[in-house]
Structure formats: structure tokens, C-alpha cells
Amino acid sequence: MSSGNAPPADGTGRRTAPPGLRLHLLGGFRAEREGGAPVAGRWPRPSARRLVELLAVSPGRTRHREEIIEMCWPETAGTPAALGSLRVALHAARRALEPELPPRAPSAYLVSEGALLRLPTETVWIDADHAESLAEQALHATDHPPPAGHGGTTTAEPTPHTEGPAARPPQAGTTAAQAPHGRSTTERAPHGGHTTDRAPHGGHTTHQAPHGGHTTHQAAHTKSRADQAPHPKSRAPRTPHAGSTAELARALEAFRGELLPEHRYTPWVQARRERLDALRDSVRLALAEACLADGQTERAAAVARAVLADSAAEERAHRVLIGAWLRQGMRRRALAQYHQCRRALDAEWGVLPGPETEALHRAALGTDTPPVRHHPAPVRPTPPPAVLRSLSEAPFVGRRAELERLLNPARPALSVVGGEAGIGKTRLAAEAARRAAANGAAVLWGAGHDEGPQAPYGMFVEALEGWLAGRSTTDRARIAAEYPELAALLPSLGQVGPGPGRVGGPEYERERIFSAVSGLLTIAADPGTVGGAGALVVLDDVHAADLASLRLLARLARRTPSPSAPRLRFLATYRPEDLPETDPRRALLDTLVRQGTAHRLRLRRLGRGECLTLAAEVMPAAPDTQAALHRVWELSLGHPLFALELAKAPAQPPAAHEDLTAPEGIRLLVNARLSRLSPAARRVIEVVAVASGGVATLAEVEELAQVTQVEEPAGAGAPAPLTAPARVVDGIEAALAAAVLEERSVPADGVAVPGLGFRHPLIRLVCREGLSRARRRQLHAAYAESLLRRRPGAVDAVAAHLAGADDPRAADHLHRAARRAAAVGADDSADHYYGELTARLDAVAVEAARIRLDHAAVLRRMARHEDAVRVLREALTDLHRHGTPAEQAAAAARLAESLAKTGAPQEGLRLLDTHRPPQDAPPRIHADHHLARGLLCFVTGDYEGSLTAARQAEKMAAGAGGEPAPQGADGAPEASLLARALAQQSTSLALTGRLPQARTAADAALPHAEAHGDPRLLAAVLSILREHARRSGRLHEAVATGRRALDLADRCGDPEAAAFERANLAEVHLLLGEFTEAATLATEAVDEAQAHAGWCLPYALTALARVQLRGGPRRPGLPGTRELLTRAAHCLTRRPDRQAEYEVRTAQAELALRDVRPDRALALLSEVSGTGVPVLAAWAHLTAGEPVRAAEVAAAEAARAAGAGEAVTECEARTAQAAALALLGRTEEAAGCATRVRELAETLPYPTVLRRVAYAKP
Incomplete structure (x- = not known):
């Protein structure tokens, strides 16, 4: 390729040689030119300098333009802006390096070759390449191959002002060849030593070949030790060639600093930096060895110490120092250096020194004894411990997630399982051990014991003794010879002679024992054994273990690599209450967890299903098994040990x-x-x-x-x-x-x-x-007197103890406790107090009917409407005997509302007709009466009647007709009555198609609900506002409002209201195309509604059915769409609700349309009326082959929805209209409808309708 690459010409047309460019990368970026205009100290654009730096560290000094863009401008990659950025940077770089370069003239330093950019070796010298070349030459001359694979060039880089291109023989790790294009094409091994064939851009061919037939030997890098055999292999010392020391020193001097320190954390510099660091380390090690071979012991020791200052576990450097001390006759210094090497290798890599180092050690000791083999011959596997077989016979229920976490190979080497006594720690550990043994692993089991003092390393002694018991005599003798330190601890090994005297203090002896135990466990996990699937060491009840055992466990956990070599695992169990935080053993475990060396697993009590399953495993057959299992759960609270004992016990009658x-x-x-x-x-x-x-x-x-x-x-x-x-x-x-x-x-x-x-x-x-009963009464009475004297405000405790003492004062305190619990939303407690108080009504001076009315209010908040109806009937009966007509009317209104929730609206209407408030009754009672009538009308589908009743309630609440309105504490009209009346009006107006007026009423209800402060009332108003936002197309606002309403419903503890809100919120997410969120909410709504089988169940079932109809995810085990809708329809037969019927019938119509049954869909739609009915009817007519009728119905509904501000309905109606018009061939009208839908849907936004209009193909 010839364009743009030639050097510039002078005025006579002859080409002039450009001045050489020198790029310095080591110690910081700097550019110099040999003659010609100087390079500016500050670059005009940082991107220009970054481009030159990137090419300088790139393989072959070459990069594809797309690679450069991905590295320098990743946020705009693939866009025209990125290409523009590259062009600007390239132009600025050329101008910075060659200020005299004429416009549109080719650069001598930044060369373009098609899609490639490169820095030519003929004109650009780079200090990093020069240092790398010198290092490779020096290492090759001393027969120390450099590390394979690097990011820079491997041919000698000529200095522009001193020498031209030079070729030299291939070096270890590189193969150089001349390409036929007249330029040097470098063939090298890529990063990591792999060999690939690549055809780079621009037509050049680079062949990545093996290293000329040589076997690449990594320069004894200690970082590779973890992947090697137990003894890292090192070659015998080489005798360097003449002058090699000088070459190595010259090469080391060329490494003048860190590569581009200003880019210390830039990814594209990392590979080249690591390559240069590896080369520098190899040169330093080779120089130290060469100096030692030449007799320059002091210089060799100085270089070796410099290496150890950077890498304390570099074994070659330790060998140089040991050899230097031996040459100087300093054997004790040599021995000390050997032990320092051994400790460093053990601390960093968990390995022992190699044969060459051991040979030097023997030389320092003055003995030629061959080194002890570190791993005895493979031994046969051991059967699982007997304790494991007995524990595995007990049922294992639950804990599947915990078991998977224990068996996860990516976890740390040590897992610590904590929990209270009897929670199942030992059973879980036994199951994990059984799984490991089934996979071929050796299982070692030791345990701490509460009886008596613990022997040193007692748990490990028990575990190792159990494992050695399965070994042959020959195996035990071989292990005893290998690890004589353990003979005093493990009786199975016997005493091997008197044993050598101590050469160190207790710390040294402990280190020897720790190392020996580590080696023995490595043998147990050795893959050379039959089965060879590693080893699992289980230490049960470590809270009863001695401190030495915990220290040994900590050492082993730190030294066991994970997850790269997950052959040796540890599992410990403990009781936190028996291991206080001040205990040093607890501190050891906490430190391991904090450092990431151990993984802590806290066992909780079983869930209800798991507890019942466990109890069913051992429970004898009984006629009422479910009730017995429920009793087990209530009493055990998921405690496995107590659950088993309860299940085995004889059944008892309910009490x-x-x-x-x-x-x-x-x-x-x-x-x-x-x-x-x-x-x-x-x-x-x-x-x-x-x-x-x-x-x-x-x-x-x-x-x-x-x-x-x-x-x-x-x-x-x-x-x-x-x-x-x-x-x-x-x-x-x-x-x-x-x-x-x-x-x-x-x-x-x-x-x-x-x-x-x-x-x-x-x-x-x-x-x-x-x-005894007498003793209990005495203690209760004493408690009550003490509390009345010391803490009279503890109403709940005083009421409970007075009741336990059968004190006559108990009734009054029970009533106070019930009212207090109801006031703070503790409905369960209030129900309990009211229930106990009801049994004492004949013996107290409080009004029974009033107490029952308060009790019914609590039951209604708990969605226990059947119980509320029962209590309200009793209250109304009492009021018939002793109450006034106004009080009877008030009780009848509450009872009528509860009857509406239980599916008896007609009875509620008759009850209201019978108990009308008298004219002189307080306005609140009149308002309650009208609100109850409005609710009953709403349930029966009489929305106009509901609207009329709600307006009458508003007048009563606001004091209309000259009657004084009920006042709140601040003198304002009763906020709760106004909020309820306005909310009921809003709902009725919306269902009669008057959406603007409905929104106005809902907005007016909100401040009253907020002023009243009742979260249930506020949740109901927000639910109405959410529905208005949905129908108006403000879907994100609907989600926010619905979330607020759901939070309030959850906080109130009303499960039916919460399920209703989840179902409605799921449908909003469905409109937004958020199917996963919709499915989650709908599933939760069904689960919550099914637990109570109340009025909200058909809404929840229908919402989940709609999610499935629209293609949302389905949880395994849930019924299908058809079954969900069948169950929802069945709910309507037991509890009539016109609004719920509308939801169910429209969903059934959708299902019929999916089944291509338009007649069935039209029949279902004829039973209900509402905003969504005409749209579905239009699709049904279209499916039935009646496009004209479909277009008419859809057009009428679209016009109505647009006038009412129902954007969602308008979008869906116009989508159906577009499909019908397209089928009739009226393409222009269809396109107009589709355009309106797209504009409206994108404005709202309403993403799902966009897919529907695309399906309509107008």
C-alpha cells in the first residue's frame, strides 16, 4: 500500500529522510526529535497524545482504527462522532510530532495503512522496546529464555540516528520473518504464551508460530508455583557466556522506571506493563545468578536482596543468597536464609522449597541425606465415619438452600454453621458429608464434647484417628515416618523413637504440628487415592473445643486455596450462645469470616411447610393429622428438635x-x-x-x-x-x-x-x-399490684394479670387495653382483648352493645367480615332492648356494610329500610346510613343509586339542611365522612362514564382523607386516584399512586385491601409492558386473597389471568388462565359483585377471542357494561368476519373515550378501528387511526398498544 506512507520530498522532488523520533514511555511519556522542529511540551489535545501512547504500547506498534475507537472513545463507538474524534486526534498528533508537515502531506511517524495505524520502526524509536530488546538479548545469551508472550515488538528496534533496521536470529518466545511487502512483519506468541494465526487488517500476514521448535520455559516465576506439582522444578544453574554479566547489567539499566505511570490504571497499558515487569524480574534474577557464577558474591547478594524486597517468595533469589553465604563460608547465615525461604513460600503459596534449594540446605547442613518425599504413595479410600451413618438415618427436611451453599465449590475453604441447640446444625453437616462421601471424597469427623476438659487438638485428633483407623499398617507406618511430629498426638501412628529434641520454643513446635497436620490432610485429599474427590473435615460443636484446635483450623483455612483447588474443605458447627464474643475462639472465627477466609451460615428455624413435613415424617397416623401438624407448628415455631418431640407425642384435643x-x-x-x-x-x-x-x-x-x-x-x-x-x-x-x-x-x-x-x-x-392454679393466681395478683404501683401505663400487662388473678377490676382494664390496641392498629391484640372481655360483660358496669360495636370495628379492619356480622347482630339485639332508635340505626348501618362484604347486599338493603335514622338523629348517623346504602347499591350495580346516596352523605357530613355538621377536634367538618362520600361519588361517576367529574370528586376527597389520617381511608382514596390516572393514560403516575396505596394497605394490615391494590397495580404494569413485575404482583395478590377467600379474590384471580393472557411469566404450580377465570366466576355465585363480574366477564371474553370464539365473547360481553366492553366487542365482530360492524363500534367508543379523556380506551378503540378499516380496504382512514394511536401512545407512554397497532397492519 503506497498512499500516505512515503517520507516527504524536498523542493526538487527528491525524498528527504525525516528526523528520528524518540518516544520515552518508562518513567513518564516524553517525545523528542533528532533535529527539525521540536515537539511541543504540551499537546494541543489530550486525545492526540493518548493516541500516540496507545500505538507505542500496542503489539507491533499497530492498531486497527476500530480498536482505537473502542479503547479511547467507547461511549461513542460505532457512531460517526467516534470517527470524527479519531480524525481530530490523528491530525493533532501529526501536527504535534511534525509541526512543519504541509497540509494533506503524509506523516513519517503516524502511518495509515488502510484501516490500520502504526508507528514505523524506521523512524520511531521507543525506550520500552529498546529495553525489552536488550533484556531478551541478554537473557538469550545467558540461556535464560524471557517470559513468553508480550505486547510489544520483539525484533531489535534500531536507533534512528545510529543504526538502520537490523535483523537478528529468532529469540525464545519470538520468530521474526520478512514479509514480501518490503516491510518487517513480526511473528510472535500472543499474551499468555498461546499460539494463534491472525491475518491483520491491511493485507499483512502475521504467523504466530511455535518458538522455532524450542520449548518455552517460564523464567522460574514463583507466581506459577500454585499451578505446579508439589515441588516446583528449577533448572540447574547455567554458566553464562562471556560478557553476559555486562549485557544483563546494561539491560537492567534500560528499565528506568514504570511504564506510563500516568496510565497506571488504564486497561490497554496493563498487558505491556506486566510483560516489562516480568522481563525486568527475569533480568535481575539472571544477573544475580550470573554474578554469583562469576564470583561477584556481594553484587549477587545485593541484586538478590533487591528482588526479595519486591517479592519475598522468589525462590531463585533465596537460592542466590544461600549460595553467596555458602561461598563465603557463612553456613549459619545460609541456614537462616533457607528457613526464611521456607517460611516465605509456605506463607504465600503453601508449598515447600524445590530440590535445588533443598540441595543447598543439605550442603549448609554438611550432609548428603536425600530429601524426604513429601507425599507418600497413594492409599485406599476410607469408609465414612460411623457417626455419619447413624446421623444420616434421621429425616433431612428443608435446608436445601443451606446445603447447596455448603456444597458450592466457589465458597471459601471453611464454612462455619451457627445456631441454637437442636436447630439442626449436626444434621446439616452430616448431610453435606454424606453427599461428599457419595462423590468419592474422604470424610473426617471430629467433635467437641462438653464433658470435662478438652485435650489439645482434640477435635483434629478424633477426626484424624477415625481416618487412620481405615488405613493399613503399612500406610500408617509410612505416614508416621513422613510426619513424626504427629506421633505424640495420634496413637495410631505409635511413638517413633525418642524423638529429636526441641530446636525452638512452643511457637516453633506449634508450627511443626500445624504443617504436619496440613500435610496429612493433603494426603487424605490427594487425587492419587482411589476415588480422589478430595476430603471434607467436619468439626462439630467447636464451641466445646480447645483454643489450640481453633487456631489450627484457622491456619488450615488460610492455607487452603479456594476455589482454584477445592480438594480440601472444612465444615465447623457451633452454638453462638456458648461462644460469647469475648471468647478468643469466637474472635478467631469472626476474623476468618471478616477476611473472607471462612463463610458463615446462620441456621434459622424451619419454615411452616418444612416444619410440618419434618413432623409428618415421624408422626403416627391420626384421624385429624392436619390439625395435629398445625399444633406442632404453633408450639415448636419451627424448632426441629421440639417439632420431632411434639410429632412423636400422642395427639391432644384442641385447647x-x-x-x-x-x-x-x-x-x-x-x-x-x-x-x-x-x-x-x-x-x-x-x-x-x-x-x-x-x-x-x-x-x-x-x-x-x-x-x-x-x-x-x-x-x-x-x-x-x-x-x-x-x-x-x-x-x-x-x-x-x-x-x-x-x-x-x-x-x-x-x-x-x-x-x-x-x-x-x-x-x-x-x-x-x-x-398450681393457686400459685399462678398469687403470682398474677402480685404482678398486677406491682405494675399498678410502678407502671400504671402498662395497660396490656395490667389487664392480663388482673384477668389471670380473677380480679373484678379486670373488665375495665381489658376494655382500655382493647381500645388502646385498636387505636394503634394492633387489631389482633384488640380482638383478643374484646373476646376475653365479652365473656365478662355480665359482671362489669360497661355497656355491652358499645363494646361489641368497637369489637366489630376491629374485626372489619382485619377483613373478618363474617365474625363482624355475628358481633354486630349481637350488638343490634342488645340495642333493641336497651338502645335508642338512633343507636339502632347506627348499628344497622355498620351491619349493612359488613353484609355487603359477605355477599348479602339485599339483606343489607332490607336492614337499612327497617332502621332508618330518626329526623333528630345526629348528622353523622344520617351520613353513615347513606354511605352504607351507597355501598350496597354499588355492589348490586346500581351506580346511580350509589351516586345519589353518596351525595346525600356529603350533605349530611357538611351540615346541609340547617343541621349542625359533625365536628372534628379542630372544628372542621368531619373529614372521614366527607372523604368517604366524595370517594364513593368518584367511583360511581367513573363507572357511569363521567370521568372528568369523577376525577374532580376524587381530588376533593384526597385532602379530607389526609386530614383525617386514617391510612385505610387514605389508601381507598389513592386507589380511586390510581384508577383515574390509569384510564387517563398517565400510567407512570398510576404506578406511583398505586404503590403509595399498596404501602398504606400493607401497613394497615388489611389483607383484602392489599390484595386488591396488588391486582390493580399488576394491570397497570401490564399496560406498560412490564410483564415480570405484573406477574409478581398478580401472583402475590392471588396468594394473599386465597388465604382469606374474601371479596377481593375474583379481582386477584382475574388480574393473574390477564397477565397470563398477555404472555407474562407463569410461576410453576399455578393454575392456567382458564382455571383461574373459572374460579373467579365461581366466586361471583357466592358473593355477587357487579364490578367484579365486569372484570371476570371481560377477561373471559379475551380468552374466548384468543380461542377464536367470537360468539362466546359477544355473549359474555352482553352480560356487563363498561368502558372496555365496546373495544372487546369490536374485536369480536372483526374476528367473526363483520369488519363494518367492528369499525362502527370501535369508532363510537373512540369518540366517547376521547371526549371523556380516557386515553387508554381511546388508543385501544382506535387500534381496533384501524384493523377493521384496513380489512375493508380503507387504507388511508386506517393509517390515520394508526397514526393517532402512535402519537397518543408515545405521548402517554403506552408501549403495549404500539405492538397491537402494528399487528393491525393498517
């Missing part, structure tokens, strides 16, 4: 927890633990067992232990009375040590104070069971 009898096995276990406690500890446990919630403050424990003291005869074995704080402390310490109680923080008057609680509620059940 409250306080009346249950603990299973015999658990009672024996707990009583055995209690029997070992002192009377003081048992008295403390009694006090805590009766405490509210099973938790008591330390002050309460001390006071109650003294107040409830009972004088008992000495020696009776009963708990002794605690009369002093010291006795209480003794009892607390004993109960904590026995793992019956645990320390907790107890909130008292807004402050967390120290307290006590049971480790598990089942233990509390056993302890309460041991108390």
Missing part, C-alpha cells in the same frame, strides 16, 4: 396454649434440666413463666420473688424464698447457664431495661404447667 400438656419427651428433657437447678433459680423461672409474654424486667423478678415467698420446711426440695437481691442474681445466673432463660431488653415506660425471657415458648409451657 388454648395455657391448657395444653407438654409432650412427655419435652417435659422430661426440660424437667431434667430444671432438676439440676437451685431453688433460687427455680423461683426465678416461676416468676418469668407467669410474666406477661414470658418476659420480665430484672426489677420485677426481684420484687416478685420476695413478695411471693412461701415459708416451706427445710429439705422439702421446694424453691427457697429469695429475700435478697444476691439470691436473685444467683438464680438468674443459674437459669441462664442452663439455657432455660436468656437475657433480653424489655421496654418499660419507653426505655429499654434489662430483663429475662425464655429461650423457647415450649420451655415456658412446661414451666407454667408445673405451677
